[in-house]
Amino acid sequence: MQVPEVTEGFTGSVNRVTLGATKEAGGTRSSTVTVGGARNVVYGGSGDDAGEKPVIAMDVLDIRPDNWPEPLAGPYKDVLGNPAAWAKKCVEELGAELICLKFDGIHPDQGDKDANHAVQTTKDVLQAVGVPLVLWGCGNDEKDNQVMPKVSEAAKGENCLIGTVTEDNYKALTAVAIADGHNLITEAPLDINIAKQVNILVSDMGFPLERIVTFQATGALGYGIEYAYSIQERQRLAALGGDKMMAMPAICDVGYESWRAKEAKLADAPGWGDVGDRGPMWEAATAICLLQAGADIIRMRHPRAVATVKNFINQIWQGSTKTK
Amino acid sequence: MILIGERINGMFSDVKNAIAQKDKKVIQDLAKKQTEAGAAYLDVNVGTAAADQQAAMQWLVETIQETCKTPLCLDSQKPDVVKAGLKVVNAENGLILNSSPLNKKTDEEILDKYIEMAQQAGPKSSIIALTMDKNGVPQDIDTRVAIAAEVVQKAMEKGFDTQRLLIDPIALPVKVPNAQVQPGNILAAMDQIRYLADPPPHITVGLSNISQGAAERSLINRVFLAIAVSHGLDSAIADVLDENLMNILATAEMLMNKQIYSDSFLKVYTAAGKA
Numbered sequence: 001m002q003v004p005e006v007t008e009g010f011t012g013s014v015n016r017v018t019l020g021a022t023k024e025a026g027g028t029r030s031s032t033v034t035v036g037g038a039r040n041v042v043y044g045g046s047g048d049d050a051g052e053k054p055v056i057a058m059d060v061l062d063i064r065p066d067n068w069p070e071p072l073a074g075p076y077k078d079v080l081g082n083p084a085a086w087a088k089k090c091v092e093e094l095g096a097e098l099i100c101l102k103f104d105g106i107h108p109d110q111g112d113k114d115a116n117h118a119v120q121t122t123k124d125v126l127q128a129v130g131v132p133l134v135l136w137g138c139g140n141d142e143k144d145n146q147v148m149p150k151v152s153e154a155a156k157g158e159n160c161l162i163g164t165v166t167e168d169n170y171k172a173l174t175a176v177a178i179a180d181g182h183n184l185i186t187e188a189p190l191d192i193n194i195a196k197q198v199n200i201l202v203s204d205m206g207f208p209l210e211r212i213v214t215f216q217a218t219g220a221l222g223y224g225i226e227y228a229y230s231i232q233e234r235q236r237l238a239a240l241g242g243d244k245m246m247a248m249p250a251i252c253d254v255g256y257e258s259w260r261a262k263e264a265k266l267a268d269a270p271g272w273g274d275v276g277d278r279g280p281m282w283e284a285a286t287a288i289c290l291l292q293a294g295a296d297i298i299r300m301r302h303p304r305a306v307a308t309v310k311n312f313i314n315q316i317w318q319g320s321t322k323t324k
Numbered sequence: 325m326i327l328i329g330e331r332i333n334g335m336f337s338d339v340k341n342a343i344a345q346k347d348k349k350v351i352q353d354l355a356k357k358q359t360e361a362g363a364a365y366l367d368v369n370v371g372t373a374a375a376d377q378q379a380a381m382q383w384l385v386e387t388i389q390e391t392c393k394t395p396l397c398l399d400s401q402k403p404d405v406v407k408a409g410l411k412v413v414n415a416e417n418g419l420i421l422n423s424s425p426l427n428k429k430t431d432e433e434i435l436d437k438y439i440e441m442a443q444q445a446g447p448k449s450s451i452i453a454l455t456m457d458k459n460g461v462p463q464d465i466d467t468r469v470a471i472a473a474e475v476v477q478k479a480m481e482k483g484f485d486t487q488r489l490l491i492d493p494i495a496l497p498v499k500v501p502n503a504q505v506q507p508g509n510i511l512a513a514m515d516q517i518r519y520l521a522d523p524p525p526h527i528t529v530g531l532s533n534i535s536q537g538a539a540e541r542s543l544i545n546r547v548f549l550a551i552a553v554s555h556g557l558d559s560a561i562a563d564v565l566d567e568n569l570m571n572i573l574a575t576a577e578m579l580m581n582k583q584i585y586s587d588s589f590l591k592v593y594t595a596a597g598k599a
Binding site for chain 2: 192193194196197200201204234238243245246
């Protein structure tokens with residue numbers, strides 16, 4: 001019996017968002033990254049429906065992380081505490097197409113560094129690498145509102161992805177993102193209703209829907225990944241169903257969440273296998289799972305996990321429009 | 325919800341006068357206001373008063389499209405009037421031909437003509453098909469469903485995607501003697517029409533008909549719309565300028581899980597329509 005061809009069509013699609021501005025576009029980036037564009041679920045429809053390939057954003061922290069386990073810190077031991085060198089290593093040695101500069105150090109509990117530090121770090125990293133940047137605050141509303149507008153200004157014209165804004169704290173960063181020409185990350189705590197609400201609130205301020213990337217919060221393998229998976233899936237289906245307020249590409253924070261899991265880093269665990277392998281495997285498994293739910297940008301950390309996931313992306317998105 | 329704004333219709337005196345006097349501004353204002361209120365399509369009906377209906381249809385279409393990009397819904401029971409509109413309409417972003425019965429005593433092939441016109445107008449063109457045949461408008465549930473089934477079958481035979489069909493089970497005025505059973509019959513018919521094809525055809529209704537001649541017209545329209553959404557109605561020709569009607573529609577669609585809830589669910593409804 002012949003298998004019937006099922007060509008279920010959707011009316012909507014995920015918005016395409018381009019990050020980074022080259023010289024022609026008024027920035028200094030040597031490359032740009034475009035995500036989104038899917039017109040079906042992952043694996044669904046034809047290759048054309050898959051849209052752009054998902055992208056890995058490699059994490060670079062503004063300060064030397066003091067709690068990274070040896071298997072994760074090891075590959076970066078020469079560059080930790082030097083964000084510019086760290087970013088350069090990610091791009092030149094590890095093939096990163098996108099860097100996520102995470103400002104942990106400005107958090108009142110993690111060093112409480114000031115705006116000058118953040119601005120200088122941003123400038124150093126922009127100088128060191130040509131790929132587009134994600135600029136991610138520390139999560140403390142008051143401190144982020146103080147520092148991130150200055151970070152935004154320091155990267156003006158570079159068409160970065162800056163965040164995050166939440167239902168309770170969106171006005172300051174949304175306003176500067178409009179002024180400085182950046183894209184915006186809207187964050188919600190694994191709650192699709194709030195996710196939609198944040199998008200409505202920032203669009204009410206005049207921020208274009210086509211320049212938003214959503215962050216639904218991420219749970220790692222074993223630590224709530226099923227919630228993250230189902231919410232990513234629901235977001236994709238809403239986008240395909242034509243809901244303009246949910247048609248944004250999605251970003252997931254896999255690196256940080258995966259390496260919080262004790263399974264990823266506990267050295268003294270007989271029967272769990274080599275700790276040097278476990279962490280990268282945990283991170284890669286989490287990333288691949290969320291990619292299948294419809295995530296477009298994945299923040300990651302370990303070089304081996306990054307290589308594994310990149311290989312997966314290249315195989316699955318072979319037929320997509322932008323496969324090289 | 326595929327919302328079709330009803331106001332550009334020669335049955336309304338402002339539109340009738342505008343057609344007679346070639347007053348473009350009245351028509352263009354109505355097009356703009358309905359678009360802003362959330363109409364995805366604008367119904368265009370010359371009414372019965374126009375001396376030359378074909379010329380009036382062309383004038384309306386051209387007048388609207390001078391200033392408004394919202395897709396149109398060419399509304400006439402006469403294929404020649406629809407055809408006249410087709411000559412000048414831009415169907416790039418969508419088009420609905422409104423409407424055809426299954427057949428007529430005077431024209432057995434009328435549905436074929438509408439399907440062919442839609443096929444020629446381009447891939448984004450749909451038709452509204454009435455659950456009505458040469459015997460007139462059926463009063464009962466079963467005949468409505470049987471006619472809808474024949475419409476779906478005819479579309480399939482002609483290779484016309486059932487998602488380009490909007491079935492209209494015909495809302496009759498509730499005030500007419502002995503017609504109070506009709507709203508219930510229409511809803512019961514909708515329940516079955518949904519299962520005639522997979523994916524299902526759209527179901528639409530000329531909403532304001534139901535309150536024709538009655539007191540509390542807006543209230544009747546609003547409540548019927550809310551109930552009909554729960555029976556699978558996913559399109560309506562309606563007064564989109566009635567803000568309460570739009571709020572009730574947004575709420576009904578949210579309650580039926582057609583739209584993801586957000587605290588601003590009323591506001592986003594019209595914004596989404598505009599987008």
